[in-house]
Amino acid sequence: MSNSHRIILGVTGGIAAYKAAELTRLLVKYQYDVQVVMTESATKFVAPLTFQALSGKEVLWSLWSDSSKNGMSHIETSRKSKLIIIAPASANFIAKLTHGFSDDLLSSICLARTCPIAVAPAMNMHMWSNPATQRNINQLKKDGVIFFGPDSGEQACGDIGLGRMIESEELLESINDYFTPKILKNKKILITSGGTIEMIDDVRGIANLSSGQMGSAIAHSALSMGAKVTLVTSSKNKNSKHIQTIYVKNVSEMHKEVMGHAGSQDIFISVAAISDFTPEKILKGKIKKDGKNFTLKLKPTIDILxxxxxxxxxxxxxxxxxxxxxxxxxxxxxxxxxxxDLVVANLVHESMGLEDAKVTLLDKKDIIDLPKSNKINLSKRILEEIAGRIN
Ligand SMILES: Cc1cc2nc3c(=O)[nH]c(=O)nc-3n(C[C@H](O)[C@H](O)[C@H](O)COP(=O)(O)O)c2cc1C
Incomplete structure (x- = not known):
């Protein structure tokens, strides 16, 4: 399932426009085809060039400097798109959307849209709670507009309350969720990821090159497919708050957590690069260099899988x-x-610590070669194969 959904990211005038830059980066990383459209106010907060650099596409923001052949960007842009997401959505823009205004490019695109629209509001708490804004929100919900957020917390003006735009990672998660069929709905998945570190003395250890990216990608893809995900990991990658993440350092901690959780799961995916050996004993303090050879005795670790x-x-x-x-x-x-039930095989030099990987899937009947791809796409393909076998 390669992901090339075209999205219009509408950016309106508010401090949270800076979060839209990060959202653009994440959407591109997740293979979305992003067309950024800004209001004129938004360009006062973040320059269009920032979005152009991040999306790799010219940013549209004026009705009157239309570079399309027939000057019909306001009509045609949404026809090629699967979703419009307005992030941040200002109180003003929400009002315009409610009443069908079309006095600039973004509002015209929204009025002429042929695809669904989602908004991520961002405004001061009093703007948010104002009856006018609340009336608009209720009307938009009745009209089928999707809402992501807002969040509660500290605001740019110093107030603390409801109205903050949700973080870009959460927005990405909501967008992924919107596009992903729930082929793993309510399945419980336990995943291990990252490398392990077996201590030699108080400061040194035996580690490996695993970055934890593959496990993290599988965990997030499984989440967007509807699974309940538990991740036992050594890696400090930032994970969704909807993934139960348990941090461990060494094989014995990983073993304890995995065995403690496995009984209540449907699927176990062992992605972690688990050390095969550990020192017979951990030396106290920091071993001193004294010019002589040093011999380290290793014993095999427990085999978690x-x-x-x-x-x-x-x-x-x-x-x-x-x-x-x-x-x-x-x-x-x-x-x-x-x-x-399934093995995901990869050559170390084609995957470990890299953004892209090349893997082959094997079960008792088939061998399936997956084309080299980034780990996010691969994670989806692997999970589709798993879902096909358990459903
Ligand atoms: C410094 C500053 C910050 C602002 N932040 C917000 C905001 O977070 N949310 C909002 O709804 N309006 C905010 N505004 C007001 C909007 O920029 C203003 O309503 C503008 O007309 C919105 O235009 P647009 O909806 O076409 O982007 C801010 C204005 C300024 C000057």
């Missing part, structure tokens, strides 16, 4: 196999020896 497999037979179990050679052969061995 095998333990889950043994103890939770009904779980749908997915393992990641990061190999440096003989990819398919080693992945098949893992599928059988750990009694898994």
């Amino acid at each position: 095998s333990d889950v497999s043994k103890n939770y037979k009904k779980l749908f179990k997915v393992g990641f196999a990061a190999e440096s050679e003989n990819l398919i052969e080693n992945a098949k061995k893992k599928l059988i020896s750990k009694n898994l």
Whole structure:
């Protein structure tokens, strides 16, 4: 499911326009095709050039400097789009939207729209609670306009109350949610991600290059597909507040958390790069360099995936196999020896710590090569394969 939905991001005049710049970056990262349209007031807060650089497209903001062939941007822009999102939506713009004004490009596009529209209000708490604004909001809801937020909290003017625009990450999540079929509705998914660190002494450890990006991408995609997600991770990637995130450092902490949660799950996806060895004992303090060789004795760690497999037979179990050679052969061995339902195999140099990855899926019947792609797209494809097998 590659994501190339075209979105119009309408930016209106308010301090929160700076958050729209971050939203643009995130939408582009998530493969949306973003056309930014600004009101004239919005251009006083953030320059169109910022949005142009982030979206890779000319920003539209004037009815009268239309670069389209027939001068009909105000009619045609929404025809090519799947959603208009106004973020931030000023009190003024909300009023205009309610009453069908079309005295600038963005309001004209909204009036002539042929796609759904969502707004993320951003205004002072008194502007928000004013009966005029509340009347407008109620009317817009009746008209089928989708609302994302607002949030409560400290405002740019110093007041504390309802009216803040929700954060760009949350907006992205709401937009992803809007576009994603709920193929994992109410399924409980437990995911591990990141690397582990096995301490040698008080300051040093055995770690690996895993960034936790793949696990994080799977967790967020699963969330937008309707799953209830628990993530056991060592990585400090910023995750949605709707993902239950449990931070761990080493194999034994990860094992304890996984075994504690696995019993109530439908699916277990082991993405974490888990150390195979740990020092026999952790040395006290910081080992001093004295010019002599130093020998470190290692013992094998507990195998979390095998333990889950043994103890939770009904779980749908997915393992990641990061190999440096003989990819398919080693992945098949893992599928059988750990009694898994699916293995996601990848060559270390094609995935670990990188933005993009190339993976092959294996189950007892099929081998499916997925084209090289960014980890967000890959996470969706992997979850679609899992959903197809459990539903
Ligand atoms: C510094 C400053 C901050 C403002 N912040 C907001 C805001 O957060 N929300 C809002 O609704 N209006 C805000 N306004 C007022 C709007 O910019 C004003 O109503 C403007 O006409 C909105 O135009 P637009 O809806 O066409 O973008 C602010 C004005 C100034 C000068």
